[in-house]
Amino acid sequence: ARTLGRLGVEAPPTRLPESAEEARRAAEDIGWPVFVKPASATGGRGIARVETAADMAEAFETARLVDPDGTVLVQGLADGEDYCLTALYQDGVPRVHMAYRNLETFPGAGGFGVLRETVDPGPMPAVAEHLLGPLGWTGVVQLDFRWDGTADGTPRLIEVNPRFWGGLFQSIESGVDYPWLLYHMTVDGTVPVVPDVPLG
Numbered sequence: 112a113r114t115l116g117r118l119g120v121e122a123p124p125t126r127l128p129e130s131a132e133e134a135r136r137a138a139e140d141i142g143w144p145v146f147v148k149p150a151s152a153t154g155g156r157g158i159a160r161v162e163t164a165a166d167m168a169e170a171f172e173t174a175r176l177v178d179p180d181g182t183v184l185v186q187g188l189a190d191g192e193d194y195c196l197t198a199l200y201q202d203g204v205p206r207v208h209m210a211y212r213n214l215e216t217f218p219g220a221g222g223f224g225v226l227r228e229t230v231d232p233g234p235m236p237a238v239a240e241h242l243l244g245p246l247g248w249t250g251v252v253q254l255d256f257r258w259d260g261t262a263d264g265t266p267r268l269i270e271v272n273p274r275f276w277g278g279l280f281q282s283i284e285s286g287v288d289y290p291w292l293l294y295h296m297t298v299d300g301t302v303p304v305v306p307d308v309p310l311g
Contacts (some may be wrong), residue, residue: 112184115268120242122268123187123257131171135164137185146186147171149178153277155216155223189257189267195224196235196254197282199292199302203247206302208236209287211278212260227278229285229310233258235266242268251275251289285309 112125126137127150138145138161147170149157157177159170174183193216198208210232213224239254253276258266275289276282282289285308296302 112186114246115242118242118245120238120268121265123189125184125186128171128183128185131168134171134183134185135167138164138167141185141187144188146184146188147174148184148186149174150182150184151179152177153223153272155218186269189269191257191259191264191267193224194230194235194256194258194260194266195276195278196232196239196256197276197278197287197289198236198239198243198252198254199289199296200243200248200250200252201296201302202249203244205236205240205243206296207287207292207305208232208239209282209285209308210235211281211285213278223277227281229281229308230260231310233260233262233266234264238266238268242271251293 115122124141128134128137144162147159147161157174161167161170175181194212196210199206211227211229215226217225253272255270256266292302
C-alpha cells in the first residue's frame with residue numbers, strides 16, 4: 112500500500128492500522144463500508160466487508176489472526192468488477208502477460224475464483240509496469256484489479272500476489288505455461304515467445 116502511494120498507482124484508499132480502534136478511525140476517514148483483510152493470505156481467508164463501527168473489532172481480530180505477521184489492511188471499495196493480470200517479469204521488464212476475470216467465486220464475494228474467462232488485458236499491463244518496473248521485479252506475479260472492463264476505464268489495483276496464483280491452470284490452458292516459461296528464464300536467461308492468447 113505504501114509503495115503504490117509512492118509510485119502513484121491507482122488504488123482504493125488503504126490504511127495499515129495496528130489496532131481495532133485505529134482500524135475504526137481509518138474506516139471513518141475512508142468512508143463506510145470498507146474491506147478489512149490480512150496483508151498476506153490466500154483464497155479470501157480473513158477478508159470481511161465491514162459496514163459499521165460495531166463490526167470492526169471482530170473483523171480486525173479475525174484478519175490479524177489469519178496474517179502470519181498480524182498485519183491488517185483497511186481498504187476502501189472500488190467500482191467495477193474483479194479482473195486479474197498475470198505476468199512474468201525479468202529485471203523490471205515484462206516478458207509475457209495474460210488476463211482473466213472470475214465469473215464465480217467460492218466462498219461468495221472475495222473468495223477463490225472457481226470459474227474464469229480469459230479476457231483482453233486492456234490498460235492493466237501499463238499499470239503493472241508502472242509498479243513493477245521501478246521495483247526491478249523478477250519472477251511471476253498476479254495482480255488483482257477492480258475495473259469496468261472498458262479501454263477508457265481506470266483499473267484500480269487492490270492486491271499483488273508475488274507467487275503462482277490459484278487460477279494458474281487458466282493461464283496454461285490459455286497458452287501461457289508460466290512454470291515452463293519461468294524455468295526457461297531461470298535456466299537459459301530468456302523467455303520463449305508466446306503466441307497471442309485466445310480470449311474467451
